[in-house]
Amino acid sequence: xxxxxxxxxxxANPGERFRITTLKIEGTMKRRLLDLGFVPxxxxxxxxxSPLGDPTAYRVSHTTIALRKEESDHIxxxxxxxx
Amino acid sequence: MNKxxxxxxxAGNPNTGKSTLFNVLTxxxxxxxxxxxxxxxxxxxxxxxxxxxxxxxxxxGTYSLYSNSADEEVARDFIIFSKPDxxxxxxxxxxxxxxxxxxxxxxxxxxxxIICLNLMDEAKKKGIVIxxxxxxxxxxxxxxxxxxxxxxxxxxxxxxxARMVHGEINTTPLVVAYSRAIEEKIAKLxxxxxxxxxxxxxxxxxxLRLLDGDTSLLHALQHHPHxxxxxxxxxxxxxxxSV
Numbered sequence: 001x002x003x004x005x006x007x008x009x010x011x012a013n014p015g016e017r018f019r020i021t022t023l024k025i026e027g028t029m030k031r032r033l034l035d036l037g038f039v040p041x042x043x044x045x046x047x048x049x050s051p052l053g054d055p056t057a058y059r060v061s062h063t064t065i066a067l068r069k070e071e072s073d074h075i076x077x078x079x080x081x082x083x
Numbered sequence: 084m085n086k087x088x089x090x091x092x093x094a095g096n097p098n099t100g101k102s103t104l105f106n107v108l109t110x111x112x113x114x115x116x117x118x119x120x121x122x123x124x125x126x127x128x129x130x131x132x133x134x135x136x137x138x139x140x141x142x143x144g145t146y147s148l149y150s151n152s153a154d155e156e157v158a159r160d161f162i163i164f165s166k167p168d169x170x171x172x173x174x175x176x177x178x179x180x181x182x183x184x185x186x187x188x189x190x191x192x193x194x195x196x197i198i199c200l201n202l203m204d205e206a207k208k209k210g211i212v213i214x215x216x217x218x219x220x221x222x223x224x225x226x227x228x229x230x231x232x233x234x235x236x237x238x239x240x241x242x243x244x245a246r247m248v249h250g251e252i253n254t255t256p257l258v259v260a261y262s263r264a265i266e267e268k269i270a271k272l273x274x275x276x277x278x279x280x281x282x283x284x285x286x287x288x289x290x291l292r293l294l295d296g297d298t299s300l301l302h303a304l305q306h307h308p309h310x311x312x313x314x315x316x317x318x319x320x321x322x323x324x325s326v
Contacts, residue, residue, distance in 0.1 A: 028150060028151055031147070031149055031150050031295075032147075032150045035146045035147035035149065035150055035184060036146055037146075037181050060181075061178060061180050061181040062177065062178040062181060063178065063181060
């Protein structure tokens with residue numbers, strides 16, 4: 001797969017699923033995202049956006065986690081459509 | 084009669100029933116406060132099992148011990164510096180994949196670990212079947228199934244804890260193998276780390292933290308100077324950089 005085809009998690013809409021390919025971020029924030037379950041290969045479901053559009057709630061291995069755009073911007077992968 | 088009091092630490096992800104287990108074990112014999120200097124709740128309780136006294140510490144619920152939040156620091160420091168006789172890692176049986184992250188991190192820090200597979204009642208409802216014997220074999224430590232809110236499995240857990248504090252259980256914690264590049268660096272660091280920290284701290288774990296550039300751990304080590312000299316931390320940091 002080419003780099004250009006990768007979407008950002010922040011682009012995915014509520015109801016969509018998303019498979020993570022890579023995290024383009026380093027340091028503590030990367031560690032934190034990995035610990036929360038945002039690991040390459042895992043499938044995320046976008047649950048809902050808050051009224052002002054940020055943060056957004058995601059379903060990650062049986063738990064709901066909300067991320068701000070500044071975090072979800074660094075998560076790249078494929079959008080795999082609606083459930 | 085043995086007058087020694089054993090210390091048990093309770094670790095686990097948020098919402099795994101860690102505090103439910105804590106309450107079941109201690110009943111009303113508990114008190115809460117803050118960890119010194121931190122706005123993190125510290126809960127400590129006591130129980131007696133077969134005429135022996137146990138003190139149990141409910142660590143903050145965390146997904147990890149590495150991300151440098153105050154909660155995670157408290158949990159990490161307790162396991163490393165207070166060296167509990169047993170660390171119970173409470174896992175949500177319905178979300179094992181997520182929960183094993185923390186379990187593996189604890190196994191890198193200490194070999195006196197018992198895995199508590201909690202919420203087994205929920206897992207059963209969801210049709211989840213867990214091969215407990217195999218999980219225990221793979222992790223190299225005892226695994227006890229629990230449904231803490233129904234008080235199921237508590238007796239088996241207490242028995243396992245008692246056997247572990249008396250040295251009747253040999254554990255062989257799973258060693259996570261990293262990529263070759265990292266393993267080579269660990270091999271280079273290990274003798275240096277052992278030289279500085281001795282047998283006091285798990286050398287492989289310290290080496291990994293150094294490679295990760297975990298400055299928060301170095302600060303914590305500096306505040307425990309009785310075994311780990313100030314120069315030691317700087318020296319170790321320097322060594323890590325040179326590797």
